[in-house]
Amino acid sequence: MTKTVLITGCSSGFGETTAHLFADRGWNVVATMRDVTAGERLAARANVxxxxxxxxxxxxIADAVAASLARFGRIDALVNNAGFGLSGVFEETPRAKVVEQFEVNVFGLMDVTRAVLPIFREQRSGTIVNVTSGAGVFGLPLISLYTASKFAVEGFSESLSYELAGLGIHVRLVEPGGVTSTRFGERSGAEASKTNAIPDYAPFLTGAAKVFDGLRASRGRATSEEVAEVIYAATTDESDRLRWVATDDIRPLVSARREQGEEAYMALMRGQFTPELG
Known part of the structure:
Protein backbone atom coordinates (compact mmCIF):
# COMPACT_ATOMS: atom_id res chain seq x y z
CA MET A 1 0.00 0.00 0.00
CA THR A 2 1.34 3.43 -0.94
CA LYS A 3 2.08 5.50 2.13
CA THR A 4 0.87 9.07 2.66
CA VAL A 5 2.66 11.94 4.37
CA LEU A 6 1.13 15.25 5.43
CA ILE A 7 3.65 18.11 5.51
CA THR A 8 3.02 21.63 6.83
CA GLY A 9 4.63 24.78 5.49
CA CYS A 10 5.15 23.60 1.91
CA SER A 11 5.01 26.94 0.10
CA SER A 12 8.82 27.20 0.15
CA GLY A 13 11.99 26.04 1.87
CA PHE A 14 12.25 22.73 3.69
CA GLY A 15 8.56 21.95 3.28
CA GLU A 16 8.46 22.38 -0.48
CA THR A 17 11.71 20.48 -1.01
CA THR A 18 10.63 17.67 1.31
CA ALA A 19 7.27 17.35 -0.43
CA HIS A 20 8.98 16.89 -3.80
CA LEU A 21 11.42 14.35 -2.32
CA PHE A 22 8.66 12.18 -0.84
CA ALA A 23 6.72 12.37 -4.11
CA ASP A 24 9.85 11.37 -6.05
CA ARG A 25 10.17 8.30 -3.85
CA GLY A 26 6.65 7.08 -4.43
CA TRP A 27 4.75 8.49 -1.47
CA ASN A 28 1.39 10.20 -1.66
CA VAL A 29 1.96 13.72 -0.37
CA VAL A 30 -0.44 16.18 1.22
CA ALA A 31 1.45 19.45 0.82
CA THR A 32 -0.18 22.04 3.05
CA MET A 33 0.31 25.80 3.12
CA ARG A 34 -1.51 28.99 4.05
CA ASP A 35 -1.79 30.18 0.45
CA VAL A 36 -2.34 27.34 -2.00
CA THR A 37 -1.51 29.55 -5.00
CA ALA A 38 2.14 29.08 -3.95
CA GLY A 39 1.87 25.35 -4.61
CA GLU A 40 1.45 25.23 -8.39
CA ARG A 41 4.54 23.08 -9.02
CA LEU A 42 3.51 20.59 -6.37
CA ALA A 43 -0.13 20.53 -7.51
CA ALA A 44 1.00 19.46 -10.98
CA ARG A 45 2.20 16.13 -9.61
CA ALA A 46 -0.24 13.21 -9.70
CA ASN A 47 0.62 11.94 -6.21
CA VAL A 48 0.51 15.33 -4.49
CA ILE A 61 -6.31 21.94 10.28
CA ALA A 62 -9.39 19.73 10.62
CA ASP A 63 -10.34 20.42 7.01
CA ALA A 64 -6.84 19.53 5.78
CA VAL A 65 -6.83 16.22 7.64
CA ALA A 66 -10.28 15.39 6.25
CA ALA A 67 -9.12 16.29 2.74
CA SER A 68 -6.08 14.04 3.17
CA LEU A 69 -8.24 11.06 4.06
CA ALA A 70 -10.71 11.80 1.26
CA ARG A 71 -7.91 11.91 -1.32
CA PHE A 72 -5.59 9.13 -0.17
CA GLY A 73 -7.52 7.14 2.43
CA ARG A 74 -4.91 7.25 5.20
CA ILE A 75 -2.06 9.24 6.72
CA ASP A 76 1.11 7.40 7.66
CA ALA A 77 3.39 10.28 8.60
CA LEU A 78 3.17 13.90 9.68
CA VAL A 79 6.00 16.38 9.14
CA ASN A 80 5.50 19.49 11.26
CA ASN A 81 7.65 21.96 9.35
CA ALA A 82 5.67 25.23 9.39
CA GLY A 83 7.28 27.97 11.46
CA PHE A 84 9.02 31.32 11.51
CA GLY A 85 11.66 33.05 13.61
CA LEU A 86 11.61 36.33 15.47
CA SER A 87 14.97 38.03 15.75
CA GLY A 88 16.03 40.99 17.83
CA VAL A 89 16.37 42.01 21.46
CA PHE A 90 13.69 40.47 23.66
CA GLU A 91 12.78 43.72 25.42
CA GLU A 92 12.16 45.42 22.08
CA THR A 93 9.71 42.78 20.88
CA PRO A 94 5.99 43.52 21.37
CA ARG A 95 4.10 40.94 23.41
CA ALA A 96 1.73 40.29 20.49
CA LYS A 97 4.67 39.09 18.41
CA VAL A 98 5.84 36.86 21.25
CA VAL A 99 2.40 35.25 21.36
CA GLU A 100 2.42 34.79 17.57
CA GLN A 101 5.82 33.10 17.74
CA PHE A 102 4.44 30.47 20.09
CA GLU A 103 1.09 30.17 18.31
CA VAL A 104 2.87 29.19 15.10
CA ASN A 105 5.92 27.25 16.26
CA VAL A 106 4.46 25.50 19.31
CA PHE A 107 0.67 25.61 19.63
CA GLY A 108 0.08 25.23 15.89
CA LEU A 109 2.40 22.22 15.79
CA MET A 110 0.55 20.74 18.76
CA ASP A 111 -2.85 21.33 17.14
CA VAL A 112 -1.82 19.59 13.92
CA THR A 113 -0.37 16.70 15.93
CA ARG A 114 -3.57 16.40 17.96
CA ALA A 115 -5.60 16.25 14.74
CA VAL A 116 -3.71 13.24 13.32
CA LEU A 117 -3.26 11.25 16.53
CA PRO A 118 -6.70 9.59 16.43
CA ILE A 119 -5.84 8.30 12.94
CA PHE A 120 -2.48 6.97 14.08
CA ARG A 121 -4.00 5.35 17.17
CA GLU A 122 -6.61 3.56 15.08
CA GLN A 123 -3.94 2.33 12.68
CA ARG A 124 -1.55 1.50 15.56
CA SER A 125 1.12 3.08 13.40
CA GLY A 126 2.39 6.46 12.32
CA THR A 127 5.40 8.75 12.48
CA ILE A 128 5.52 12.36 13.64
CA VAL A 129 8.55 14.39 12.55
CA ASN A 130 8.95 17.77 14.21
CA VAL A 131 11.43 20.11 12.55
CA THR A 132 13.19 22.17 15.20
CA SER A 133 16.61 23.81 14.95
CA GLY A 134 20.05 23.99 16.44
CA ALA A 135 18.39 26.83 18.36
CA GLY A 136 16.30 24.17 20.06
CA VAL A 137 19.48 22.67 21.50
CA PHE A 138 21.58 25.70 22.47
CA GLY A 139 20.61 29.29 23.24
CA LEU A 140 21.70 32.21 21.08
CA PRO A 141 21.40 35.97 21.60
CA LEU A 142 18.94 37.96 19.48
CA ILE A 143 16.70 34.97 18.78
CA SER A 144 15.61 34.26 22.35
CA LEU A 145 11.94 33.87 21.40
CA TYR A 146 12.59 31.59 18.45
CA THR A 147 14.96 29.60 20.65
CA ALA A 148 12.36 29.36 23.40
CA SER A 149 9.77 28.04 20.94
CA LYS A 150 12.14 25.39 19.60
CA PHE A 151 13.23 24.35 23.10
CA ALA A 152 9.53 23.88 23.84
CA VAL A 153 9.07 21.64 20.81
CA GLU A 154 12.11 19.58 21.77
CA GLY A 155 10.74 18.93 25.25
CA PHE A 156 7.22 18.30 24.00
CA SER A 157 8.42 15.83 21.39
CA GLU A 158 10.57 13.82 23.77
CA SER A 159 7.76 13.60 26.31
CA LEU A 160 5.21 12.72 23.64
CA SER A 161 7.43 9.93 22.32
CA TYR A 162 7.09 8.09 25.64
CA GLU A 163 3.30 8.41 25.60
CA LEU A 164 2.97 7.06 22.07
CA ALA A 165 5.59 4.31 21.94
CA GLY A 166 3.19 1.64 23.15
CA LEU A 167 0.73 2.54 20.39
CA GLY A 168 3.16 1.95 17.56
CA ILE A 169 3.59 5.67 16.90
CA HIS A 170 7.08 7.12 16.48
CA VAL A 171 8.21 10.70 17.19
CA ARG A 172 11.29 12.23 15.57
CA LEU A 173 13.12 15.54 15.95
CA VAL A 174 15.05 16.94 12.99
CA GLU A 175 17.48 19.73 13.93
CA PRO A 176 18.78 21.85 11.03
CA GLY A 177 20.79 25.03 11.11
CA GLY A 178 22.69 27.38 8.85
CA VAL A 179 20.63 26.83 5.71
CA THR A 180 20.59 29.95 3.54
CA SER A 181 18.74 28.55 0.51
CA THR A 182 15.28 29.19 1.99
CA ARG A 183 13.05 32.23 2.56
CA PHE A 184 13.14 31.73 6.34
CA GLY A 185 15.56 34.62 6.83
CA GLU A 186 13.36 36.97 4.82
CA ARG A 187 10.49 36.73 7.28
CA SER A 188 12.85 36.88 10.25
CA GLY A 189 14.36 40.09 8.93
CA ALA A 190 10.96 41.58 8.18
CA GLU A 191 9.75 40.79 11.69
CA ALA A 192 12.87 42.31 13.25
CA SER A 193 12.29 45.56 11.35
CA LYS A 194 8.95 46.01 13.15
CA THR A 195 10.49 46.25 16.64
CA ASN A 196 11.15 49.51 18.49
CA ALA A 197 14.85 50.04 19.11
CA ILE A 198 16.10 50.76 22.64
CA PRO A 199 19.36 52.80 22.48
CA ASP A 200 20.95 51.01 25.45
CA TYR A 201 21.27 47.84 23.36
CA ALA A 202 23.06 49.54 20.45
CA PRO A 203 26.63 48.62 21.55
CA PHE A 204 25.64 44.99 22.06
CA LEU A 205 23.94 44.84 18.67
CA THR A 206 27.01 46.24 16.93
CA GLY A 207 29.28 43.67 18.55
CA ALA A 208 26.83 40.82 18.00
CA ALA A 209 26.53 41.68 14.31
CA LYS A 210 30.28 41.18 13.89
CA VAL A 211 30.13 37.83 15.67
CA PHE A 212 27.30 36.52 13.52
CA ASP A 213 28.85 37.87 10.30
CA GLY A 214 31.97 35.88 11.11
CA LEU A 215 29.93 32.75 11.79
CA ARG A 216 28.06 33.10 8.52
CA ALA A 217 31.32 33.52 6.60
CA SER A 218 32.75 30.30 8.06
CA ARG A 219 29.53 28.30 7.86
CA GLY A 220 29.16 25.33 5.54
CA ARG A 221 26.86 25.53 2.52
CA ALA A 222 23.95 23.47 3.85
CA THR A 223 20.95 23.22 1.53
CA SER A 224 17.25 22.53 1.91
CA GLU A 225 17.83 19.36 -0.13
CA GLU A 226 20.18 18.03 2.55
CA VAL A 227 17.62 18.76 5.25
CA ALA A 228 14.87 17.09 3.21
CA GLU A 229 16.99 13.93 2.98
CA VAL A 230 17.33 13.85 6.77
CA ILE A 231 13.58 14.40 7.20
CA TYR A 232 12.94 11.50 4.84
CA ALA A 233 15.46 9.29 6.66
CA ALA A 234 13.91 10.12 10.03
CA THR A 235 10.43 9.37 8.71
CA THR A 236 11.32 6.01 7.22
CA ASP A 237 13.72 4.82 9.95
CA GLU A 238 12.37 1.90 11.96
CA SER A 239 14.51 2.32 15.08
CA ASP A 240 13.63 4.22 18.26
CA ARG A 241 16.01 7.09 17.48
CA LEU A 242 14.53 10.43 18.54
CA ARG A 243 16.94 13.18 17.41
CA TRP A 244 18.49 13.78 13.99
CA VAL A 245 21.02 16.58 13.44
CA ALA A 246 20.40 17.72 9.88
CA THR A 247 23.34 20.00 9.03
CA ASP A 248 27.03 19.68 9.85
CA ASP A 249 27.59 23.33 10.80
CA ILE A 250 25.75 22.98 14.12
CA ARG A 251 27.32 19.66 15.15
CA PRO A 252 30.15 21.24 17.22
CA LEU A 253 27.69 23.25 19.31
CA VAL A 254 25.26 20.34 19.61
CA SER A 255 28.11 18.13 20.79
CA ALA A 256 29.25 20.78 23.25
CA ARG A 257 25.76 21.07 24.72
CA ARG A 258 25.14 17.34 24.96
CA GLU A 259 28.60 15.99 25.73
CA GLN A 260 30.47 18.62 27.76
CA GLY A 261 29.85 19.63 31.33
CA GLU A 262 27.85 22.77 32.06
CA GLU A 263 30.83 24.91 33.02
CA ALA A 264 32.81 24.08 29.88
CA TYR A 265 29.78 24.53 27.66
CA MET A 266 28.86 27.93 29.11
CA ALA A 267 32.47 29.13 28.84
CA LEU A 268 32.49 28.14 25.17
CA MET A 269 29.20 29.86 24.40
CA ARG A 270 29.98 33.06 26.28
CA GLY A 271 33.37 33.25 24.59
CA GLN A 272 31.88 32.76 21.15
CA PHE A 273 28.57 34.59 21.29
CA THR A 274 29.04 37.41 23.78
CA PRO A 275 30.57 40.31 21.85
CA GLU A 276 33.30 42.39 23.40
CA LEU A 277 31.99 45.88 24.04
CA GLY A 278 33.94 49.09 24.12
Missing part, protein backbone atom coordinates in the same frame (compact mmCIF):
# COMPACT_ATOMS: atom_id res chain seq x y z
CA UNK A 49 -2.53 17.10 -3.06
CA UNK A 50 -2.02 20.78 -2.26
CA UNK A 51 -4.29 21.70 0.63
CA UNK A 52 -4.78 24.89 2.62
CA UNK A 53 -3.66 24.64 6.25
CA UNK A 54 -2.83 27.58 8.49
CA UNK A 55 -1.54 26.36 11.85
CA UNK A 56 -3.16 29.40 13.51
CA UNK A 57 -6.57 28.46 12.07
CA UNK A 58 -7.78 25.28 13.78
CA UNK A 59 -10.75 24.68 11.41
CA UNK A 60 -8.29 24.68 8.52
Missing amino acids: AVVRLDVQDRPS
